[in-house]
Amino acid sequence: MDIFETVHNRKNTRSVKWDLVKDLFQSEDVLPMWVADMDFKAPDAVNQALIERAKHGIYGYTIVDEKVKSSIVNWISKRHHWNIKSEWLSFSPGVVTTLHMAIQALTEPDDKILIQTPVYTPFYKVIEAHNRQIVKSQLVYSENQYHINFQDLEEKMKTGVKAFILCNPHNPVGRVWTKDELQSIANLCEKYDVLILSDEIHCDLTFPNVEHTSIASLSEEVAVRTITCMAPSKTFNLAGLQASYAITSNNEYRKKLDQQFMIQGFHGLNTMGNTALEAAYTYGEEWLDGLKEILQGHYHYVKEQLEKYTDLKVTIAEGTYLVWIDCSSLKLNPKELRKFFVEKAKVGLNPGIDYGEEGAQFMRMNIACPRQTLVEGINRIIEAISN
Structure with missing residues (x-):
């Protein structure tokens, strides 16, 4: 579905994910794939309902x-x-x-x-x-x-x-x-x-x-x-x-x-x-069914690519758009792990340690983005590890 393939510029929209990149990662060129919101537009019916409500002009x-x-x-x-x-x-x-x-x-x-x-x-x-x-x-x-x-x-x-x-x-x-x-x-x-x-x-x-x-x-x-x-x-x-x-x-x-x-x-x-x-x-059912297929495809792509070209392991999942990646093969402590993804791979993920000490060797990736963005993020990780 084209709606899930279009890359939207979310910068300068007061987006937590996109407008805090420099503050959070100390660099402008980090690709944010962390906080749990999507880079997809809401269903047309939702946007239209909001526009119609705004036309009324009284809140x-x-x-x-x-x-x-x-x-x-x-x-x-x-x-x-x-x-x-x-x-x-x-x-x-x-x-x-x-x-x-x-x-x-x-x-x-x-x-x-x-x-x-x-x-x-x-x-x-x-x-x-x-x-x-x-x-x-x-x-x-x-x-x-x-x-x-x-x-x-x-x-x-x-x-x-x-x-x-x-x-x-x-x-x-x-x-x-x-x-x-x-x-x-x-x-x-x-x-x-x-x-x-x-x-x-x-x-x-x-x-x-x-x-x-x-x-x-x-x-x-x-x-x-x-x-x-x-x-x-x-x-x-x-x-x-x-x-x-x-x-x-x-x-x-x-x-x-x-x-x-x-x-x-x-x-x-x-x-x-x-x-x-x-x-x-x-009115959102058709949009959601399309999204679910996209997310499943994204998940399999991430799992396949990372496990083919690196020693990282992607945890078997059945839902959400958050991928839990086992990075223990890199043999880095949590601080070094975050630094590696930010400074070497130039990808902003959530450090697993934030979810408890059991997550010390993991990183969490948000895959709710167009395939083009996802491919860019995965390629950056693969390249950083191979180097």
């Missing part, structure tokens, strides 16, 4: 009405086979914001909160920021793929864990947890009375023929102990519009969460985020 206080809520309910039913109710929804500027609110609303200072490492960097921050204790269960890296150590998970829950932040699909390792894996997690959370905070922001970005399951969809018993965090932001490249939502069938949780939002001064979605969310979920 007063905005409600999230039943039409917007229905677009979410219908999307989740159609794409994820989970039937939710509109009254289960709460709205937020972003998933990380919701995690902050949920931790404040539903746990107490010094409570233990479990994460599976290596994992998305803000998970550490949302726990530490509110004086909760981080408990880590390390994922098992075996035969180039990650798996859950259920024995360790249970041992950690036994210590009095109050909440578990689940990442599904997992960032950065690219696993899409199976129904069986999720059921085993749910069983442990039920056994030890653990609240589940499920970050499912990448749920729409599984590779073709890989199905995402929301842990709360497994049963009513699991649903009532879960807050599910979703957004159209990763799916349709809308992060700057700050529109996300939380889902829970537990009325008490939802009231406490909404109360926490109110205490912090958040009152629903902004006008443009509201508009974009509805348009994306109403």
Whole structure:
């Protein structure tokens, strides 16, 4: 699809990815392939909806009405086979914001909160920021793929864990947890009375023929102990519009969460985020199906090229547009590894150490860009290693 092949100049648009290159990498000629947004335009229907809304010219206080809520309910039913109710929804500027609110609303200072490492960097921050204790269960890296150590998970829950932040699909390792894996997690959370905070922001970005399951969809018993965090932001490249939502069938949780939002001064979605969310979920399916094929092709290209021409290994993934690269063959420490990619390869990636010490020998690459950009980045890496 041409929409995914066009190279757009994003410089001077206040882009975090493109306009902070010199600040972050101390050089103008580094190709940024790090932060998780895409170099693709949003679907035409979304852009048109925003233009039409802008033509109105009045941006007063905005409600999230039943039409917007229905677009979410219908999307989740159609794409994820989970039937939710509109009254289960709460709205937020972003998933990380919701995690902050949920931790404040539903746990107490010094409570233990479990994460599976290596994992998305803000998970550490949302726990530490509110004086909760981080408990880590390390994922098992075996035969180039990650798996859950259920024995360790249970041992950690036994210590009095109050909440578990689940990442599904997992960032950065690219696993899409199976129904069986999720059921085993749910069983442990039920056994030890653990609240589940499920970050499912990448749920729409599984590779073709890989199905995402929301842990709360497994049963009513699991649903009532879960807050599910979703957004159209990763799916349709809308992060700057700050529109996300939380889902829970537990009325008490939802009231406490909404109360926490109110205490912090958040009152629903902004006008443009509201508009974009509805348009994306109403008209975005064809665009998304095209994107998923592109991303799968990009992933296979990166894996094939790096493993053919270098000793780097690309972790087996089932979704997201973030590729987790095992760089242990370079025999560099994390500081040297970052320096190598920035100064020698001239490519800006996320250092794996940022996701936990388990990621010390890894780098995370964002492949959500036109093939031309991807080829340039991969060629730079291959050339730097061969030299």
